Amino acid sequence: MQRRNFLVAAGAAFLAGCNEIGDSAWFGKVVDGAQNWHRGLHRALGGGRITMAPEYDRSAISPVFRANGNRTVDTDAYRAAEAEGFANWRLSVSGLVDNPAELSLEDIEAMPQRTQVTRHDCVEGWSAIGEWTGPQLSTILEAAGVQPEANFIVFRCADFFMRGPADNRRQVDYYESCDMDDAMHPQTIVAHQLNGETLPVANGAPLRMRLERQLGYKHAKYLTGIEVVASLDDINGGEGGYWEDVAGYQWYAGI
Incomplete structure (x- = not known):
């Protein structure tokens, strides 16, 4: 696992740093082909069964669950939401669904x-x-009633990163996505608790995705929306996620 994580990280760094190669058509085809091969192999290893990520006894829980990426959302709106215990936080369900919804934390917990x-x-x-x-x-x-043409789920988030040169910084919202197979997987949950307690701000309060067969950057924090779509091509940078768009990370990051 450590070796594979290193290779993924090294590949992402290579993509981010070598613009001339990364922009070439043939290189993009190589990356896409490898990703599709990885996704297909990951699914095929299950032999047609639903493959589950390993689950552990509570005695194995780490003393500290490290926070990574953004550790809060630097906006007045988020600070106000935190101050009121996220009582008015809403999770929108939109896109290719029959029944769009705005879910409160009470709805989620019920x-x-x-x-x-x-x-x-x-x-x-x-x-x-x-x-x-x-x-x-x-x-x-x-x-929500997912419509037949749906292929992907996009996870919208409250957090963001500032990108670009110092004299022209712009806000780029964090987002992620998965296909319908991972969306319907039994271990894919909208988490509001960590270790039996309310989800801490540093770990994505009040809601974060858990896609247990995927690497950590797929587990979107500060979740505000679930959007059902047919294609990822016209969403943000078109690669299916923040780090995929800005640094060339693989979209399918299956473990």
């Missing part, structure tokens, strides 16, 4: 819950084990 103790593997090479609780994404999507 749904059937799944608790799982899993290992989080970061592209930087570190891991931590934590217990996550929340409804399965499949429950939310089934209630």
Whole structure:
């Protein structure tokens, strides 16, 4: 696992640093081909079954679950939401669905819950084990009524990064996505608790995605929206996620 994480990180760094090569058509085809091969192999290894990420006993939980990426959202709106315990936070469900919705935390907590103790593997090479609780994404999507042309789920977030030169900085929102197979997987949940407690701000409060068969950057924090789409091509940079757009990370980051 550590070796594979290193290779993914090294590949991302290579893509980010070698613009001339990275912009060439043939190189893009090589990267896309490798990613599709990885995705196909990952699914084929299950032999047609639903493959589950390993789950652990609570005794294996890490003493500290490291926070990575953004550790808060630097906006007045988020600080106000935090001050009121996220009582008015809403998770939108939109796109190719029959029943769009605006879900409160109370709505999320009233749904059937799944608790799982899993290992989080970061592209930087570190891991931590934590217990996550929340409804399965499949429950939310089934209630919304996903339309037949849907192929992907886009996760919208409140956090962002500032990009560009010092004299022309611009806000780029964090987002991520997955295909319908991962969206409907039993271990894909919208988590509101970590280790039996309310999700800490540094770990993505009040809601974060858990896609347990994917590397850590796919587990979007500060979740505000679930958008069901047919294609990722016209969304932000078109690569399916923030780090995929800005640094060339693989979209399919299956473990």
